[in-house]
Amino acid sequence: MFRKNTEKPRTPGPGGAGTVSAAGIAGVFRDCYDFELRKLRLGGEGLEVALAFVDGLVSGGDISEQVIRPLTEARRFPAGTTAQGAMESMLSGSVYAYTAKKRQNLEEAVDDILNGYCAVIFDGEGVAVTFEVKTDQRRSVEAPKEEKVVKGSKDAFVETMKTNTSLVRRKLHNPHLKIRDFSVGEKSKTALTLIYIEGFTNPEMVEEAAKRISAIECEGALNSGIIESGLVDNPRSPFPQVLHTERVDKFCLNLLEGRFGVLVDGIPFGFLAPGTFSQFLKVPEDHTQHFLVASALTLLRYFSVALTLLAPAFYVAVAMYHQEMIPTRLMLSMIEAKQQVPFPTAMEALMMLLAFELLQEAGIRLPSPIGETVSIIGALIVGQSAVEASVVSPVVVVVIALAGIAGYTMPNQDLGAALRICRFILVLMAIALGMFGISLGCALLVYHLAGLESYGVPYMTPFAGSEGREFSRALLRRSFQVKRDREPALRTGPGGEAKL
Amino acid sequence: MKRAAAIMLALSLALGLNGCGSGLTIFSNYRRLENIELVRTVTADAEGGDITATVYSDAGKESDPRMYQRTASSIGVALGELQLMALGRVALLSHTENMLIGEELAAESLGECLDYVERYSEMRLDTGLMIVREGTARELVSGLSGPDAPSSDVIKGFADNISRAGQGYVFSCREIIASLCENGYALAMCVAGEKAEDKLFESRGELDIRPRGLAVLTAEGISGFLDDEETTGALLVLSKYRSKDMDIPVGDTVVTLDLDGFETQVRPVFDREGALRGMKIKLHVSANIINLSGTAEVSRRDYRERAQDELSRELREAIEAAVGRSQEMGIDFLDLRGFAARAEPIKLQDMPGSFEEALPDLEVEVTAESSIRRTYDIMDPPQTAKDKEVKNPWENLIESLRDS
Numbered sequence: 001m002f003r004k005n006t007e008k009p010r011t012p013g014p015g016g017a018g019t020v021s022a023a024g025i026a027g028v029f030r031d032c033y034d035f036e037l038r039k040l041r042l043g044g045e046g047l048e049v050a051l052a053f054v055d056g057l058v059s060g061g062d063i064s065e066q067v068i069r070p071l072t073e074a075r076r077f078p079a080g081t082t083a084q085g086a087m088e089s090m091l092s093g094s095v096y097a098y099t100a101k102k103r104q105n106l107e108e109a110v111d112d113i114l115n116g117y118c119a120v121i122f123d124g125e126g127v128a129v130t131f132e133v134k135t136d137q138r139r140s141v142e143a144p145k146e147e148k149v150v151k152g153s154k155d156a157f158v159e160t161m162k163t164n165t166s167l168v169r170r171k172l173h174n175p176h177l178k179i180r181d182f183s184v185g186e187k188s189k190t191a192l193t194l195i196y197i198e199g200f201t202n203p204e205m206v207e208e209a210a211k212r213i214s215a216i217e218c219e220g221a222l223n224s225g226i227i228e229s230g231l232v233d234n235p236r237s238p239f240p241q242v243l244h245t246e247r248v249d250k251f252c253l254n255l256l257e258g259r260f261g262v263l264v265d266g267i268p269f270g271f272l273a274p275g276t277f278s279q280f281l282k283v284p285e286d287h288t289q290h291f292l293v294a295s296a297l298t299l300l301r302y303f304s305v306a307l308t309l310l311a312p313a314f315y316v317a318v319a320m321y322h323q324e325m326i327p328t329r330l331m332l333s334m335i336e337a338k339q340q341v342p343f344p345t346a347m348e349a350l351m352m353l354l355a356f357e358l359l360q361e362a363g364i365r366l367p368s369p370i371g372e373t374v375s376i377i378g379a380l381i382v383g384q385s386a387v388e389a390s391v392v393s394p395v396v397v398v399v400i401a402l403a404g405i406a407g408y409t410m411p412n413q414d415l416g417a418a419l420r421i422c423r424f425i426l427v428l429m430a431i432a433l434g435m436f437g438i439s440l441g442c443a444l445l446v447y448h449l450a451g452l453e454s455y456g457v458p459y460m461t462p463f464a465g466s467e468g469r470e471f472s473r474a475l476l477r478r479s480f481q482v483k484r485d486r487e488p489a490l491r492t493g494p495g496g497e498a499k500l
Numbered sequence: 501m502k503r504a505a506a507i508m509l510a511l512s513l514a515l516g517l518n519g520c521g522s523g524l525t526i527f528s529n530y531r532r533l534e535n536i537e538l539v540r541t542v543t544a545d546a547e548g549g550d551i552t553a554t555v556y557s558d559a560g561k562e563s564d565p566r567m568y569q570r571t572a573s574s575i576g577v578a579l580g581e582l583q584l585m586a587l588g589r590v591a592l593l594s595h596t597e598n599m600l601i602g603e604e605l606a607a608e609s610l611g612e613c614l615d616y617v618e619r620y621s622e623m624r625l626d627t628g629l630m631i632v633r634e635g636t637a638r639e640l641v642s643g644l645s646g647p648d649a650p651s652s653d654v655i656k657g658f659a660d661n662i663s664r665a666g667q668g669y670v671f672s673c674r675e676i677i678a679s680l681c682e683n684g685y686a687l688a689m690c691v692a693g694e695k696a697e698d699k700l701f702e703s704r705g706e707l708d709i710r711p712r713g714l715a716v717l718t719a720e721g722i723s724g725f726l727d728d729e730e731t732t733g734a735l736l737v738l739s740k741y742r743s744k745d746m747d748i749p750v751g752d753t754v755v756t757l758d759l760d761g762f763e764t765q766v767r768p769v770f771d772r773e774g775a776l777r778g779m780k781i782k783l784h785v786s787a788n789i790i791n792l793s794g795t796a797e798v799s800r801r802d803y804r805e806r807a808q809d810e811l812s813r814e815l816r817e818a819i820e821a822a823v824g825r826s827q828e829m830g831i832d833f834l835d836l837r838g839f840a841a842r843a844e845p846i847k848l849q850d851m852p853g854s855f856e857e858a859l860p861d862l863e864v865e866v867t868a869e870s871s872i873r874r875t876y877d878i879m880d881p882p883q884t885a886k887d888k889e890v891k892n893p894w895e896n897l898i899e900s901l902r903d904s
Contacts, residue, residue, distance in 0.1 A: 321529045323536060324594030324622065331538055331595060332558055338534040345533055434529065 020109050020128045022050035022121045028110050029054075040068065040120075042086050043077035049086075053118035053133070062133040063118055066096040071120065083122045090120065090129045097131030104128075111189065139268075141167065144246050151288040156246040161191050161265040164248075168195060168261075171252040176200075182213050184227070184264070188220035192227070195270075196260035202491045205455045209260055209273065224271070227264055231273055233453055238421050240414035241454045243272040243279055250284050258492035274454035274490070276461045278474035280412040281305070286477050295476040300409070302475065307406035309419055312349055313426035313438050315399040319345045321434035333395075340390035346431040348392045352400040353424065355382070360404075461489040537566065537589040540652035542627075543637035544575050544613055545602035551609075553578035554638045556645075556652050557591060565650040567642070575616050593620070598628040598655045599673065600637035600691070607721045614680070617673045625674035628659045631722070633692045633712045640693040643707030651705065658709050662689070666744025666759065668711040669735055676717065683838075685831045686717045687734065690725060716833050724829055726822065733822030736783060736815060737834045739764055745790070748810045753794030755807050757872070761786035766839035769863075770847050776855065778863030779836050781823070783815060788874040799877040808870045816868040823864045832859055 022037060029035035034055045041048055049071075053063065070076055076094045077086055091100050101117075103109040109119050109128045116134030121127075141163065144156040157164045165179055176198040184192045192213060196206050209231065216230035224244065232241040245251055246269040251261055254272045262271040281301045286294040318325050319334065326334065341348065359378035363371040383401070386392045403423065410416035422445055429437030452459035462470035466489060472478070473487065541556040552571040568585045572578035582591055601613055617623045632640050645651035659670040670689045679686035693707035714726040714734060726734060735741055744759040762785055769778040789798055789807070796803055826834050837855040840848050848855070 319533050320531070323531060323533070323592060324624070328538065328540065328595045328597065331536075335533060335536055335538065341534070 019126050020103060020106050020121060021126065022052065022123050024106050025050075025052050025109065025113070025119065025121065025128075028106070029113075040071055042071055042081060043074040043079060044072050045074070046077050046079050046081050047083055047086060047122075050121040050123065051118060052113055052121060052128075054113055054116075057114070057116045057135060058118055058133045059135040062097075066133060067118055067120070067131055070095045083125045083127075087122065087125075087127065087129055095129075095131055097133055099132035101130045102127065103130055114189070138163065147245060147247050147250070147284055149247075149284045149288055152247070152284055153249045155248050157248060157251075157263070157268045157270055159266050159268050161193065161263060164263045164270070165193060165195070167248045168252060168255075168263075171248055172197070172255065177255070180210065182210075184213065184216050184218070184230075185221035186217075186219050188222055190221040191265040192221070193263045194260060195255065195263060197255050197258075200256065200258050200492050201260050202258065202455075205274070205491075206260055208455055209262070213262070221264065222266060224264070224267055224269070227262065227267070227271060231262065231271060232275075233455070237448065237452055238418040239277070239449065239452065239459070240280060240412060240418065241273070241275045241452065241459065243275045243412070244269050245272065245284075246270075247284055249287075253287065257487060258490040274457040275459075276454065276457060276489070277449065277459055278462065280415045281410075281474075283411040291477045291479045298477060299475060301411070304406040304409040305419065308403045308410075308416075309423055309426065310438065310442075311399050311403040311406070312353060312423060313430040313441070315396070316345060316349045316427055317430040317434040317438055319395075320431070334393070337393040337395060341393050342390070343392070345396075348396045349400070349427055349431075352392055352396050353427065356400055356404050357420070456491070457489045461487070465489065531590050531592070535589050537591045538595050539591050539593050540595060540597050540650075541600065541641060541655055542579070542593070542596050542598075543600045543602070543632075543641050544578075544605055545636040545638055546605035546608055547571050551575050551578055551605065551612075552638065553582065554641070555579070555582055555591060555593075556641060556650070558650065558652060565645070565652065569638070575613050576620065579616075593622045594624060596623060596627050597652065598630060598659055598670070600630050600632050600641060600655070602635075602637045603631055603633050603722070604636075606631045606688075606715070606717075610717060610721055611680075611719060614673060614677050618677055623673075625677070626672045628670040628689075629673050629676055630659075630670060630689045630691045631715045633690050633725075635693060640691070640707060640709065643693050644705045644709060646705040649704050654705070654709065658691075662711060663740060664742050666741055666746075668714070668731060669740040680717065680719060683832065683835070684718060685723070685833050687714045687726075687738075687833055688717055690715050716829060716831055718831065723831060724825075726825060729818050730822045730825045732815075733818035733820070734834055736762060736819055737764055737766065737781060737822065746787075746811065746814065748807055748814065750796070750803065750807045750810055753792060753796045755789055755793075755796075755798070756791035757787040757807070757811060758790045759785050759787045759811075766836060767843050768840035768848065770844065770851070774847060774851055775853075776840070776848070776851050776858050776862065778865060779840065781819060781864060781866045783819060783866070783868040785811065785815060785868065785870040786873050787811060787870060789872060789876060798875040804872050804875070808872055811870040811872075812868040815870065816866050819866045819868065820864075823866065827860045827862065827864075830856065830860055832856065836862075836864075 026035075026037050029037075029052075032054070036051075036053055036055050038051045039048060040051050051063075051068070051071075071090075071094075076089065081089070087102065091102060099117075101108075101112065103112060103119070104127050109121075109130060112130040113119055117130040117132050119128040119130045122129075138160045139158045141155050141158055143154040147156075155167055157167065168179075169177065174197065178196055178198050180194045182192045182194065184190050194206070194209055194213060212230055216226065218226050221227060228240075228242050228244075229235040234241065243254070245254075251270045251272065255261055259272050259274065262273070264271075281298065283297075286298065289297070323331060338345075343351070355378075359375060359382075362378070363375040365371070366374055379401070383397050387394045387397055407416050407419060407423075410419065422441075426438060426441040426445075429441040431437070433440065449460050450458070450464045458465035462474050470488070537557040539555045539557045543554045543556075545552045545554075550571050550573055552569060553575050554567060554569040557566045557568070568582045568591065570578045570581045570585065572581060579593065599613070599617070601610060605613070614629075617625065617627060641651045641655070644654045663669045668689050671687060676686040676688055690712040691709050692712045694710045696704060696706060696708040711731075712725075713728055713731045716723045716726065732744075739762060741759070741762055746757050746759060747754050748757055763783070765780075765782040765784075767780045767782075768776055769780060771777045792798060798804065798807075822834060826832060826836075832855065836859070837848075840855070851858075
């Protein structure tokens with residue numbers, strides 16, 4: 001996908017590095033149809049300057065009203081005003097823009113222009129003054145689409161960084177909420193912020209995160225995968241190690257629990273780390289429902305993990321090798337159903353798993369109404385026809401569908417995908433070695449999961465690396481009347497008790 | 501990572517080359533589901549020094565139940581050779597629900613059959629074991645089979661319901677083997693075939709399966725049989741009934757009682773020298789009136805007491821009969837020693853002589869109490885424990901202190 005750039009950064013155009021000039025900036029932006037360079041005379045008849053900006057990134061009205069009009073007024077810039085004097089006047093408020101920066105370096109000036117600034121270039125001085133006149137064309141804050149809750153807030157992250165940080169600030173009115181900014185991507189220069197609550201989040205964790213963010217090497221940080229792989233400890237593991245959410249309240253709750261968050265400009269959700277297995281099985285409703293209901297549903301999700309992972313493998317093992325485990329009546333119906341099916345059990349299970357994945361993939365890729373139709377046709381017609389045509393036995397269809405439905409209960413799609421891969425592997429091991437294969441597969445899976453760590457926190461916390469009494473934290477949701485201490489594995493700072 | 505993947509790949513290839521493979525798998529236990537012939541009933545009979553094993557299999561609704569038979573020197577060989585007759589299918593013994601053994605074979609070599617169940621990994625220890633009297637097991641099972649009533653279903657229905665009906669109890673191979681190993685004796689259900697004259701359904705077989713008491717088994721074979729009364733007594737002491745219906749004559753009427761609660765207490769009686777002098781068996785039964793022949797006011801206290809006394813007497817006599825038979829045979833099939841060991845383990849250990857030696861001369865005192873809880877008479881609402889407590893709390897307290 002993206003390969004590490006080993007070439008030296010090229011010099012930015014004919015203007016030469018370091019010197020700000022209209023020609024230099026025009027050279028950098030050559031063949032860019034949206035780039036505008038306009039000559040102006042200060043005060044109407046005075047010193048000639050150049051105004052540079054990228055159309056679309058800036059607001060035309062704001063440039064006209066806040067920059068061009070003041071610059072061309074003779075009373076602000078009378079005849080004989082020197083370049084030095086004009087610059088000082090601009091920086092001290094003659095121009096109405098709320099941000100003004102003096103740039104003597106061409107790269108800085110180009111960065112500003114690309115970030116929605118317009119630059120007033122003094123060619124003779126090699127200096128530019130940049131003003132922020134960003135356009136307001138951005139998506140407004142909307143209700144979450146993926147993580148809907150009935151009794152929760154209706155604001156979700158958008159693609160604009162400043163909007164996202166302000167949403168977090170509005171939820172956490174705390175001066176200890178720190179937002180450190182970074183730039184990721186050699187070419188894209190994507191803005192990224194590291195958010196944490198000073199005194200809550202372990203400072204070593206924050207420093208480690210800052211180090212990893214700085215070490216992300218890519219040309220363009222335009223998707224979550226690059227950021228995620230840069231943040232996690234084990235990028236090769238299929239299991240997600242960074243939690244992502246579009247919900248601002250969930251993001252803030254995790255900050256309060258002692259995690260840190262990462263927001264990326266252009267990506268409408270926030271990342272949270274360290275991610276643990278139990279965290280991926282929690283949903284926003286857990287905090288809005290009664291604690292008994294939330295606990296029961298959490299337990300149900302753990303059961304679903306076992307079901308989606310083991311049901312097909314268990315069926316294959318039992319049907320191929322351990323028939324003595326099947327109750328007599330069920331065994332009789334299974335034998336009867338299997339009489340007309342020409343394929344062995346292993347083939348049937350693999351075929352159905354593959355068909356299920358194909359249907360799922362087709363449903364996702366197609367536009368929404370067609371996708372749903374394909375899923376329904378696939379599930380109802382193809383499944384039923386396959387059974388009626390004796391291509392597969394009904395028990396296989398039931399088992400695979402059950403495993404698939406259980407997989408859909410996963411709150412995190414990345415976790416669901418990882419479990420699907422493991423499900424295939426376990427089925428193959430069950431085909432080869434029956435129950436022994438499943439045992440071996442489960443042992444390897446537990447070994448892998450128990451070996452994962454996220455910023456020094458064991459991935460299987462609290463099931464591994466903690467005392468047994470911590471289990472309830474993952475499996476149940478305690479009442480809000482009970483004052484909860486934060487997860488010990490996160491090693492939060494002093495005063496580590498919070499009523500959440 | 502690459503090295504690990506390479507090792508895994510090499511190992512998986514090596515597994516396929518080890519010569520144990522069968523199709524997709526290296527696991528020798530592989531059976532294709534559609535080729536399985538599910539054996540549900542096994543019978544074994546003596547045949548001129550050899551053993552004839554017959555299996556009754558099932559392969560779903562579409563196929564008729566099949567019967568395979570083989571005679572060999574042992575049951576293991578006979579059942580093994582049956583695989584050759586299964587027409588390319590695999591006769592799977594793991595779902596055998598019941599095993600029926602002819603009386604002649606049981607008397608000669610029951611131990612061999614039990615040994616096979618115990619050792620052969622495919623057989624289940626919870627398979628029910630019955631001894632067939634008055635004929636061979638094969639004849640009985642074949643006679644039970646009708647067009648729409650596979651013999652396996654009939655036998656399973658009998659085994660499941662016999663203890664609920666209070667006419668016997670089908671001991672599993674596990675119970676029999678464990679009892680033989682621990683105590684040297686065991687009980688087994690006996691059955692026989694009867695001509696089905698009152699056939700309710702045309703699809704049933706020619707024979708009906710009927711209980712015929714219990715057989716007392718020892719390592720040598722069958723030591724004797726218990727009749728119906730002795731069977732009732734034995735099963736009451738061993739708490740093997742779930743319910744039992746009994747007709748009790750009360751004056752000019754006959755009342756049918758459904759016995760639904762059994763509590764047996766067995767305690768040893770030691771003398772001052774530590775010798776075991778006797779045993780006290782106390783039975784408490786609760787019952788409900790479910791039927792009445794004749795006319796009587798069942799809600800009247802005196803009627804109820806007479807019915808209770810009559811029931812207690814019958815049950816006491818049944819237990820006494822079982823105890824008497826046990827003492828006569830010199831075999832502790834009521835597990836009185838076990839009761840004594842649980843109540844007084846140290847005294848039992850220190851007693852002079854063995855329990856088996858003391859058994860024939862033991863004074864066994866049997867008491868039976870019964871209470872009719874419900875008459876289902878509109879004038880006689882059920883007496884609850886709460887009512888009892890309110891009416892006479894001191895009596896309840898004194899009774900509980902006395903019991904403790």
